[in-house]
Every structure is written in structure tokens, then in C-alpha cells.
Amino acid sequence: DIQMTQSPSSLSASVGDRVTITCRASQSINSYLVGSYLNWYQQKPGKAPYLLISATSRLQSGVPSRFSGSGSGTDFTLTISSLRPEDSATYFCQQSYTFPRTFGQGTKVEIK
Amino acid sequence: QITLKESGPALVKPTQTLTLTCTFSGFSLTTSGVGVGWIRQSPGQALEWLALIYWDDDKRYSPSLRSRLTITKDTSRNQVVLTMTNMDLVDTGTYYCVHEIYSDSCFDSWGPGTRVTVSS
Numbered sequence: 392d393i394q395m396t397q398s399p400s401s402l403s404a405s406v407g408d409r410v411t412i413t414c415r416a417s418q419s420i421n422s423y424l425v426g427s428y429l430n431w432y433q434q435k436p437g438k439a440p441y442l443l444i445s446a447t448s449r450l451q452s453g454v455p456s457r458f459s460g461s462g463s464g465t466d467f468t469l470t471i472s473s474l475r476p477e478d479s480a481t482y483f484c485q486q487s488y489t490f491p492r493t494f495g496q497g498t499k500v501e502i503k
Numbered sequence: 504q505i506t507l508k509e510s511g512p513a514l515v516k517p518t519q520t521l522t523l524t525c526t527f528s529g530f531s532l533t534t535s536g537v538g539v540g541w542i543r544q545s546p547g548q549a550l551e552w553l554a555l556i557y558w559d560d561d562k563r564y565s566p567s568l569r570s571r572l573t574i575t576k577d578t579s580r581n582q583v584v585l586t587m588t589n590m591d592l593v594d595t596g597t598y599y600c601v602h603e604i605y606s607d608s609c610f611d612s613w614g615p616g617t618r619v620t621v622s623s
Contacts, residue, residue, distance in 0.1 A: 392566070430609040432550075439599055439613040440550065451611070483550055487608030491565045492552040 393417050393486050397495035405503045410471040412498045414484035419464045421488075428487040429467045431460055434497075435480045443482075444469065476502055505529035507539070507600045507614035514620050515590050521619060525583040525600030532558055532578050538603040539576070539583040542610070545596040553598075556583060557605060595621045 394417035404410050414429065421427050427447045432440035442451050444460040447467060457472045471478055479502045484495040511523035523541070530537055540555035540563075554574040555563045564572050573586045587594065598619055602612040 428608050432610075439616050440610075441613070442609055442611050445607055445609040445611070485550070485610075490555075490563045491567075492555075494550040494552070496549045 392491055393420065393489060393493050395484055395486055395493050395495040397482075397484055397498050399498060400496065401499040401501065403501045403503050404474050406474055406476060408474045410474050410478075410500060412469040412482055412484075412500075414462075414467045414469070414495050416465045416467075416486055416488075420486045421464055427463050427467070429460070429462065430485045430487060431458075431469045432483045432485065433478075433480045434483065440483060471500075474500075474502070478502075505602055505612040507602060507612060509598060509600045509614045509617035511598075511617055511619065513618060514622060516623055517591055517621060519590050521585075521587045521590050521594070523585045523587075523598055523600075523617065523619075525585070525614060527581050527583070527600070527602070530602065532556075532576050532581070532583070534558055536605040538605060540601050540603060540610070541574070541583075541585045542599045542601055543594075543596045544599070544616075545593070548596070553587075554585060555603065590621045592621050595619065 396415045398413045429447045431444040434440040443454050448460045459470045461468050481497045481499045483497050507527045538557040541553040543551050556574045571588045576583050597616040599616045600614040601610040
């Protein structure tokens with residue numbers, strides 16, 4: 392199985408701050424066809440996860456442009472350029488390069 | 504608009520078999536490239552992928568749970584059923600049904616989840 396490791400496990404930041412979450416895969420998840428099979432999800436308490444970004448950097452329809460993704464190979468990043476109160480949530484990365492699909496352990500983002 | 508909704512028992516006893524049903528709308532599981540899967544989340548824990556079934560009846564399972572899981576589809580009813588045998592206390596959690604397009608390889612729609620507690 393490909394292990395996905397996120398850091399930090401939690402963070403606290405102020406409104407307007409730039410926030411960066413890192414996700415590392417235990418092996419390369421690059422594909423010559425679509426780049427990297429790395430997706431990011433946001434989950435708020437009591438709710439199902441919600442797809443933010445697919446294929447490393449493809450922002451889903453309706454997701455604010457302050458969210459962005461980057462990376463390749465084994466190292467990936469989710470960035471929130473200017474944190475807003477509604478961004479308080481847990482964020483998960485997930486690889487779709489191979490089965491079994493695997494998720495990172497999550498990063499909890501809190502607002503100071 | 505794609506919607507998915509999970510249904511099943513809220514409480515099961517250890518050693519029993521859990522049967523969960525995902526009823527969906529807004530797409531067909533006969534369309535090339537479409538898949539429906541299951542993901543669970545234990546209280547306060549990360550997400551764990553369980554199984555996936557594709558339009559062509561290709562089935563994929565978590566290796567660690569493979570012996571206990573069966574996923575099937577009923578395209579006429581727009582349903583996908585997951586059975587998990589020999590339930591244990593550690594299987595307590597929320598079970599989500601998800602939609603995937605094979606070419607995108609991401610879970611772009613999720614059901615609200617159904618909470619399952621394993622207790623005697």
C-alpha cells in the first residue's frame with residue numbers, strides 16, 4: 392500500500408494568513424498521462440468530506456480560488472492563500488495512483 | 504446533480520454481517536467509466552477506503568478487509584450494496600458511499616454517511 396503522510400497534524404492560524412499543508416507519498420504517484428493522482432478533501436465536523444482539488448492542482452467547480460494545490464512525485468502541497476473563518480476544517484490528501492486508495496491522516500485547521 | 508445516500512442498520516452485534524445500501528441518482532452505473540465505492544471513518548480517525556465497483560463490474564477491495572467484503576450493484580435500482588462479515592467493535596464508524604469517474608480518479612460526490620455501531 393502507498394502510505395500518505397500529512398504535516399502538520401493540526402495548525403492554528405489567523406484570518407488572512409497563508410496556510411500550507413504538506414502531503415508525502417511513500418512512493419511516486421506520478422502518471423505520464425495526468426500528472427499525479429493526488430486529491431485533496433475538506434471535512435467539517437459532522438459532514439462528509441468534500442472534494443477540493445483533483446489531480447494535484449485541478450480546482451473543483453465552486454471551490455474558492457484561495458485554495459491551490461501543487462507538487463509531483465511524492466511531495467504535494469495544499470495552500471490556502473488567505474485564510475477565512477469558513478476554512479476551519481480537517482483536510483485530507485488521497486492518492487488514486489493505485490489500489491488500495493489511501494488517505495493521509497488529516498490536518499486540522501483552526502482559526503485563532 | 505449527483506446524489507448518494509447510505510442506508511443500513513445503526514447497530515450490529517459482534518460477529519454479525521453488516522449490509523449497507525447506497526442508493527444514488529444523477530448518473531448511471533452502466534455508463535462507461537463510472538464507479539461507486541465505500542469509505543469509512545472511525546470516530547476521530549482518518550478515512551479508510553473499503554471497496555469500489557465499476558460500470559463493467561470490475562470490483563476492487565481493500566486488501567486488509569478483502570476476505571470480509573463483498574460489493575455488488577443493481578443497475579435497475581440504482582443501488583450498490585456492501586456486505587461486511589464478522590463485524591467487530593473496531594468496525595464502528597461512519598460509512599460513506601462515493602462516486603468516482605475512472606478517468607478522474609477522485610471521489611467527486613459523497614453521501615452524507617451512515618453511522619454504524621458494533622456493540623453486544
